[in-house]
Amino acid sequence: MQIVTSHVNADFDALASMVAGTCLYPGARGVLPSQVMSGVRQFLSIHQDLFRLIPRKGLDLDAVNSLIVVDTNNWKRLDRMDTLMDRQGLEIISWDHHMAGTTIVSDIEHREEVGATITLLLEEMERQQTPFTPMQATLFLLGIYDDTGCLTFSSATSREARMTAFLLENGADLNMVSSFLSNTMDESHTRVFSDMLAQAEMLTLGGIQIGICAIPVQSGLTMLASLVEKYKEFKGLDAAFGLFWTDQSKAMIIGRSNPAAMDVGTVVRALGGGGHPGAGSAVVKGDDLERITEKIKNLIREAGSKPSMVKEIMLDAGRFIVRADQTVAEAGEVMTRTRTRALLVCEKDRFLGLIPESAVARARKKNRLTIPVKGMVKPDVPVIGPEDDTRTAAARMDQSLEGMLPVLAQGRVAGILTRGSLVLHMYEM
Numbered sequence: 312m313q314i315v316t317s318h319v320n321a322d323f324d325a326l327a328s329m330v331a332g333t334c335l336y337p338g339a340r341g342v343l344p345s346q347v348m349s350g351v352r353q354f355l356s357i358h359q360d361l362f363r364l365i366p367r368k369g370l371d372l373d374a375v376n377s378l379i380v381v382d383t384n385n386w387k388r389l390d391r392m393d394t395l396m397d398r399q400g401l402e403i404i405s406w407d408h409h410m411a412g413t414t415i416v417s418d419i420e421h422r423e424e425v426g427a428t429i430t431l432l433l434e435e436m437e438r439q440q441t442p443f444t445p446m447q448a449t450l451f452l453l454g455i456y457d458d459t460g461c462l463t464f465s466s467a468t469s470r471e472a473r474m475t476a477f478l479l480e481n482g483a484d485l486n487m488v489s490s491f492l493s494n495t496m497d498e499s500h501t502r503v504f505s506d507m508l509a510q511a512e513m514l515t516l517g518g519i520q521i522g523i524c525a526i527p528v529q530s531g532l533t534m535l536a537s538l539v540e541k542y543k544e545f546k547g548l549d550a551a552f553g554l555f556w557t558d559q560s561k562a563m564i565i566g567r568s569n570p571a572a573m574d575v576g577t578v579v580r581a582l583g584g585g586g587h588p589g590a591g592s593a594v595v596k597g598d599d600l601e602r603i604t605e606k607i608k609n610l611i612r613e614a615g616s617k618p619s620m621v622k623e624i625m626l627d628a629g630r631f632i633v634r635a636d637q638t639v640a641e642a643g644e645v646m647t648r649t650r651t652r653a654l655l656v657c658e659k660d661r662f663l664g665l666i667p668e669s670a671v672a673r674a675r676k677k678n679r680l681t682i683p684v685k686g687m688v689k690p691d692v693p694v695i696g697p698e699d700d701t702r703t704a705a706a707r708m709d710q711s712l713e714g715m716l717p718v719l720a721q722g723r724v725a726g727i728l729t730r731g732s733l734v735l736h737m738y739e740m
């Protein structure tokens with residue numbers, strides 16, 4: 312007998328991978344561990360009959376000669392399979408995305424560092440053109456979304472995104488997916504949240520309040536980013552970091568910050584993750600929680616104490632400037648040539664305001680292209696100083712309809728920040 316099984320406290324990735332296993336290996340029976348996550352339990356209470364699954368309880372392992380293990384690499388995480396450990400002639404096939412701490416030695420191993428195990432099985436199903444139902448597609452998508460925070464965790468790869476598209480093309484139902492994902496906020500989240508409230512450390516940096524919570528969680532717990540966001544709001548903080556540590560010596564670090572408070576991206580990038588000033592995440596492996604916490608505190612201090620300044624990243628404004636006595640037609644030509652949506656209008660050294668593309672269009676309609684630019688200046692536009700920090704600039708860019716901030720020093724143009732240049736800076740490109 313060939314069986315497919317996965318870890319106790321099965322999450323959606325584990326369940327999806329088991330079901331995909333029964334598709335790829337016709338004749339294999341899915342063996343459901345006794346304990347499953349509550350969202351999975353709710354899902355199964357409706358869908359169980361649709362899948363070829365039998366409960367672990369009451370299963371006699373004597374007849375098993377082929378074991379397919381999905382979404383774990385550790386005998387201890389399986390539901391009472393120890394008797395198979397030394398069975399002579401037992402074939403073991405693994406499908407998994409956990410790279411460290413493997414205790415299950417397999418004959419055929421499909422182990423790759425992707426965001427979800429189900430991705431590996433789906434790629435194989437796509438290759439073999441293995442048929443599956445829309446209901447199964449929905450479960451597979453739940454697997455991808457559960458393990459990758461709906462593709463937002465930095466552990467997600469482009470392969471998860473490709474398989475998401477593949478599943479949507481094959482009938483996955485997003486309404487069902489979202490209804491089961493929203494249900495996955497359960498008692499374990501309440502417990503984690505109350506731990507966060509009780510155990511957080513506070514850092515104050517130049518008036519900015521930052522909370523850091525290091526909390527052990529069961530692996531596969533999703534919605535952690537929402538918990539960090541809620542925690543930040545609940546405590547009225549400027550920024551918050553959650554370090555969620557699972558039994559697989561892996562920590563998920565999630566940061567959230569108000570736009571102008573601090574740059575979360577800098578911190579998580581230094582840990583090998585990704586993000587931007589307001590939000591980011593990283594996965595850190597093989598380090599203990601205390602060491603990671605210390606490391607993050609230092610990174611936060613660095614990020615908080617050295618915000619980059621506008622003058623470090625501003626562009627030369629030369630090609631964005633028109634003189635107040637030039638015609639609107641000339642301004643229009645410069646905009647077309649430089650592909651900008653507005654220009655800075657200056658009289659000698661003095662900054663008067665912007666002339667936006669829309670003003671040129673208006674003048675063209677009214678046949679007034681020959682008048683001087685001075686007559687069409689929009690004076691009260693958001694500006695920034697060279698000594699201001701880039702977080703302030705990012706917040707102020709929001710108010711700019713033209714997507715540009717003139718950088719002014721004593722009323723003179725010192726440079727310019729465009730939305731594009733600010734974005735490149737945020738992603739450190």
Ligand SMILES: [Mn+2]
Pocket residue numbers: 324325382408426427428458
């Ligand atoms: Mn997984």
